[in-house]
Amino acid sequence: MPAAAQHLDAVRLMTIHGAKGLEFGGVHIPGLNSDTIPRTPPAPPCPAPDGMIAGAEGSAVEIFRAGQAEEQECLFYVAQSRARDRLILYAPTEKSNGHNRPLSPFLDRLRATVTRRSIVPARPLPMAAEARGVELVVDGRLSFGASQIALYESCPRRFFYTHVLQVGGRRTATAFMHLHEAVRSVVEAVIASAGPMSQQALEDLTDAALAGEELADHGYSADFRALALEMLHFFLSSRAGAALEAPIAVSVMLDGEEILVKPDEVMVRPDGVRAVRRVRTGHMRSTESKDVGAAALILAVEQAFPGAVAELVHLSDGQVSPLALTKRELDGRKGKLAKFLGDIRAGRFPAEISTRTCPNCPAFFICGPTPDGSLQKKFV
Incomplete structure (x- = not known):
């Protein structure tokens, strides 16, 4: 384990493959449901031609699935045989939407050797430490950039570490x-x-x-x-043929709080239309044209450059994308921006837990409870 993780009050997990050759006094195996183990893999993108696999009967896809089913059985055996004294198996019987969740058929093979107990939680789970509010005392108004507010929409907790505590937010650069x-x-x-x-x-x-x-x-x-x-x-x-103008920062005020928007480029195209642009080197995200950062840019354009268009430029895509939100969509994003600013002032920075993004977050090993007492900040 990394030194930074040694102090965490947490349970260490390992994969079944990682446990091969090891043995423990007690072994806990969670998630024994029919959609977890045995797992049904997708068909191979390029299966072998039928009849090519010697000694096997059936189509190539049927042979593939039979081999996968056998591998899942072996994997389940490996998991069980890691225990010396106690083996405890877990399987939720209900999904978050209230629907039943079937148990793994492997459990039926254990029959009377397993003592089954149905456990109903006796009390609600306590609030996670990182979900509790922070006693934030702000001197003056809040002032953040459009991209900063977009980060709050993605994960309020990471926004807290990056833009409130300012402990840094860069990943290891490749x-x-x-x-x-x-x-x-x-x-x-x-x-x-x-x-x-x-x-x-x-x-x-x-x-x-x-x-x-x-x-x-x-x-x-x-x-x-x-x-x-x-x-x-x-x-x-x-930007060929366009007349270039100096980009200026625009303050968008919402309920007395400030969102500062500075476009990367402002130009007047040959057709006479002014284009206010945000330039990025990477690829365009699927939600980028609809998030609150895009809404902040549109609001800034409407305020400072009446009649202009807002554009996103992504150099890796070789694409210029005009930003367009309906009045209803823009009003909704504007309300969301105001809510985010209100939540920030109120000290609400819950973590958006994700098995995909959390392990790559620069704040991964410090995400957790904050010290008691108030935090005083001035953002302007």
Whole structure:
């Protein structure tokens, strides 16, 4: 276990595969339901032709499923045989929606060797420490950027660590992430120049940015350079013929609190329409055009640039996406923004538990209870 995790008041788990060859006085096996073990795997994307597998009868898919079923039986045997003295099996009988959840058919094979007990929780579970409110005392009004509020929508607890406690929120940077940092720095330089840029000047800027991210001597430096220039060429082509304006920050006020929106680029296209743009180097997320960050950008455009359009530019996709929300959708997002700001002031920062995102969160090992007492902050 990592040193940072040694103090956690938690139960250590291991996979059945990881337990092979080990033995314990007591073994607890949770989740013995028909949809857990035996697990029904999806059909292989490229099964062997029928009749090719020697000594087996049936179609290739039937043979595959039979082999998988046998492997699940072996896995269940491995799990049970890790116990020396006590073996305790668990299986919920009800889903969160109230529907029945069938038990694993493997339990029937144990028959009278298993003592069965039905347990009904006698009391509600206590509130998790990270779900309790924080006594937050704010001096003045709240002031956050649109992307910061979007993080609160994703996980209020991570927002608390990153933007309230300000303990940092960066993951360990890979070489590919350094590539995106280099492209971002060149995009910022191109926008700041406000004039045409030659191919040689663009390549020189790119080479300097890649060297600054320590990618000049990387084994894939040529590939990184080609990717960076491809993204940058798309960015330049997307603003061809437009008159550029200096981007300005716009304060969107909601119930006395402030959301600060600063577009990456403002330009007037050849058709005379002003485009207010947010430029990203990565790929567009499925919810990005509908989240509260997008709503904040639209509200800022309506306030500071009447008649303009808001756009999301994603260089990895080579795509410019206009932002458009109906009045009903925008009113809903506006209400959600106001609620988020109210929850922040009230100190509500619950964790959004996810088996996919939590293990990769920079705050993974510190996510938990906060010390007693009040926390005083000033955000303006």
